[in-house]
Amino acid sequence: xxxxxxxxxxxxxxxxxxxxxxxxxxxxxxxxxxxxxxxxxxxxxxxxxxxxxxxxxxxxxxxxxxxxxxxxxxxxxxxxxxxxxxxxxxxxxxxxxxxxxxxxxxxxxxxxxxxxxxxxxxxxxxxxxxxxxxxxxxxxxxxxxxxxxxxxxxxxxxxxxxxxxxxxxx
Amino acid sequence: xxxxxxxxxxxxxxxxxxxxxxxxxxxxxxxxxxxxxxxxxxxxxxxxxxxxxxxxxxxxxxxxxxxxxxxxxxxxxxxxxxxxxxxxxxxxxxxxxxxxxxxxxxxxxxxxxxxxxxxxxxxxxxxxxxxxxxxxxxxxxxxxxxxxxxxxxxxxxxxxxxxxxxxxxxxxxxxxxxxxxxxxxxxxxxxxxxxxxxxxxxxxxxxxxxxxxxxxxxxxxxxxxxxxxxxxxxxxxxxxxxxxxxxxxxxxxxxxxxxxxxxxxxxxxxxxxxxxxxxxxxxxxxxxxxxxxxxxxxxxxxxxxxxxxxxxxxxxxxxxxxxxxxxxxxxxxx
Numbered sequence: 187x188x189x190x191x192x193x194x195x196x197x198x199x200x201x202x203x204x205x206x207x208x209x210x211x212x213x214x215x216x217x218x219x220x221x222x223x224x225x226x227x228x229x230x231x232x233x234x235x236x237x238x239x240x241x242x243x244x245x246x247x248x249x250x251x252x253x254x255x256x257x258x259x260x261x262x263x264x265x266x267x268x269x270x271x272x273x274x275x276x277x278x279x280x281x282x283x284x285x286x287x288x289x290x291x292x293x294x295x296x297x298x299x300x301x302x303x304x305x306x307x308x309x310x311x312x313x314x315x316x317x318x319x320x321x322x323x324x325x326x327x328x329x330x331x332x333x334x335x336x337x338x339x340x341x342x343x344x345x346x347x348x349x350x351x352x353x354x355x356x
Numbered sequence: 357x358x359x360x361x362x363x364x365x366x367x368x369x370x371x372x373x374x375x376x377x378x379x380x381x382x383x384x385x386x387x388x389x390x391x392x393x394x395x396x397x398x399x400x401x402x403x404x405x406x407x408x409x410x411x412x413x414x415x416x417x418x419x420x421x422x423x424x425x426x427x428x429x430x431x432x433x434x435x436x437x438x439x440x441x442x443x444x445x446x447x448x449x450x451x452x453x454x455x456x457x458x459x460x461x462x463x464x465x466x467x468x469x470x471x472x473x474x475x476x477x478x479x480x481x482x483x484x485x486x487x488x489x490x491x492x493x494x495x496x497x498x499x500x501x502x503x504x505x506x507x508x509x510x511x512x513x514x515x516x517x518x519x520x521x522x523x524x525x526x527x528x529x530x531x532x533x534x535x536x537x538x539x540x541x542x543x544x545x546x547x548x549x550x551x552x553x554x555x556x557x558x559x560x561x562x563x564x565x566x567x568x569x570x571x572x573x574x575x576x577x578x579x580x581x582x583x584x585x586x587x588x589x590x591x592x593x594x595x596x597x598x599x600x601x602x603x604x605x606x607x608x609x610x611x612x613x614x615x616x617x618x619x620x621x622x623x624x625x626x627x628x629x630x631x632x633x634x635x636x637x638x639x640x641x642x643x644x645x646x647x648x649x650x651x652x653x654x655x656x657x658x659x660x661x662x663x664x665x666x667x668x669x670x671x672x673x674x675x676x677x678x679x680x681x682x683x684x685x686x687x688x689x690x
Contacts, residue, residue: 265573268543288408295415307419308515315423319433326408328435340432340439347425347449 198234205242206234209249216252218298240293243286248293251278251302279309284327413441422485422516425449448484451475455490469494480507485516492522501526512541520545521553528560539566546577551584551689558589575602582613585689590617591625618645621685623652631660639664640676647680 195211197220211231215221224231237245258271282290287306294303314322323330332340420431420442428446432439454465455475461467473494479487492507505526511519524542527534539560545553558577561570575596581589594613596603603609611632617625630645646661665673 265570268547272547284408288411291411291415295412303415304515307415311419311422311515314419314431315427317430319430322430322434326434328407328409330434331409331436332433336436337433344425344429344432344446347429347453 195231197231199245200234200236201240201242201245202238203242205245207242207245207249212256213249213252216256216299216301218300220297222298237297239296241289244289244293247278247282247286247290248297248299248302252299255301275305275309279306284325409435409437411438416441417445417483418514420445421483421514422511422519424486444482445484448479448482448487451479451482452484452487452490455479455487459490459494469498480510485511485514485519489516489518489522492519496522496526512544515548517545517548517550517553520548521550521556524553525556528556535560535566546580549584551581551586551589554578554581554584555586555589558592562592571596571602573602579603582616585687587617587620587622587625587688587690590614590620591622594625594628618648619686620688621652623649623654626652627654627657630657634660634664639668640672640679643668643676644679644683647676648683651680 196208197211197214199207199209199214199220201207215224220235223235240248254274255271258267258274261267279287287309291303291306291310294306313325317325322328416431416438420428423431423445428442428449432442432446452475455472457463457465458468458472458475473491476487476491476494480491488507488511492504492511495501495507496504505523508519508523508526512523520541524538524540524545527538527541539557542553542557542560546557554577558574558581560566561574561577563569575593578589578593578596582593590613593603594610594617595601597606597610597613599605611629614625614629614632618629626645627649630642630649633639633642633645643661643664646657646664649657650661665676668676
């Protein structure tokens with residue numbers, strides 16, 4: 187019995203919490219870590235790949251992201267596509283709490299998914315730039331573990347930066 | 357802080373001419389929203405479980421790579437682990453400062469490009485994209501284009517808009533030209549708010565360098581750059597409004613932007629604005645702008661200027677010249 191249509195190759199991934207995910211090869215190849223593994227072990231494509239550092243919740247989100255971005259990329263570049271990508275990314279981040287985001291960053295780093303990692307890093311950066319220290323702590327749920335002396339020390343160490351003899355724009 | 361991005365000489369080339377074309381109906385501009393938002397739900401304060409204070413050092417360093425010093429300090433003050441991770445970047449800031457002083461010869465330092473480059477490279481090695489860009493600039497000015505591009509690529513990959521802008525521009529000048537990459541990086545930088553990149557991107561779109569000529573996009577970016585203070589963009593924006601190219605025809609907006617460009621020293625704008633004032637009967641103001649234009653080399657302005665001068669009394673003529681002598685350009689982002 188022969189198939190008329192071309193079968194899309196599927197790769198099986200097993201998460202830390204023992205769920206198995208079947209993903210299309212195209213999506214698995216977005217994970218550079220996996221791509222490299224297959225490049226070096228071309229016969230291994232039938233095996234299940236264990237991902238001990240990634241939970242199923244995390245992996246679903248990642249798969250969803252990669253699927254959407256692959257679809258965007260398949261379309262012609264235009265500014266309206268760019269706009270849609272940006273909106274998608276914003277919503278993606280907005281829908282997650284800090285804990286999930288941290289997990290996603292670690293997973294994207296581990297799996298080496300450049301686009302996702304860059305996007306998440308930028309999102310974090312945007313939440314630090316031009317904000318107060320208190321805001322950043324609150325936002326990321328971080329405790330201030332500085333003693334007053336330690337904090338004063340670091341401010342003093344860096345006071346030179348605010349002595350303002352140098353213009354900003356050269 | 358505004359990073360210097362590119363030596364001016366590259367601008368003298370083919371990109372400054374604004375092609376005249378027939379008026380068409382432009383649509384409104386699309387709004388660009390790039391702010392991403394986390395949900396600020398209170399995160400469970402935890403001793404176990406993922407915690408941003410334990411963000412891997414290489415990721416935190418990457419995130420903070422394009423930060424200026426104030427932002428770097430904020431991040432350093434958040435908690436001690438972040439402080440420790442970000443130490444090399446703080447050191448890079450010190451090196452950056454020394455580099456700038458050597459480059460410009462100030463703060464008690466004698467100008468020394470070798471030492472400037474050395475400082476910048478040390479800062480770059482510690483991960484600061486600001487230092488990478490400044491090192492790249494020195495390499496570029498010396499003609500070491502490959503070294504410059506390598507540094508710009510690193511900075512661009514880390515999300516530094518100045519690095520992205522410079523990379524885009526160097527691709528425009530590359531042999532053979534790499535227009536597609538140029539536009540890609542200029543677009544990144546533009547979205548990141550880099551004013552000069554916005555202008556350069558608008559030029560590319562206007563010229564139809566990569567995609568088909570896209571007047572609406574071009575006009576949108578001219579306007580953005582103009583709003584950011586870029587003088588040439590102000591001039592081009594004015595023309596877009598005058599001819600209804602990419603923007604809805606509007607005499608009022610055209611006049612507004614032409615005056616802004618003129619007040620910031622754009623010589624063609626001074627000519628155009630002078631002509632407009634002349635046609636409105638504002639002789640004194642007109643002749644001052646036309647005199648400024650003539651002084652900047654707009655020979656076409658001379659004729660009209662002289663026509664007006666002949667109509668003025670000697671006192672008024674003197675006053676006009678005095679106004680021109682004392683005129684100073686308003687600040688701009690170049």
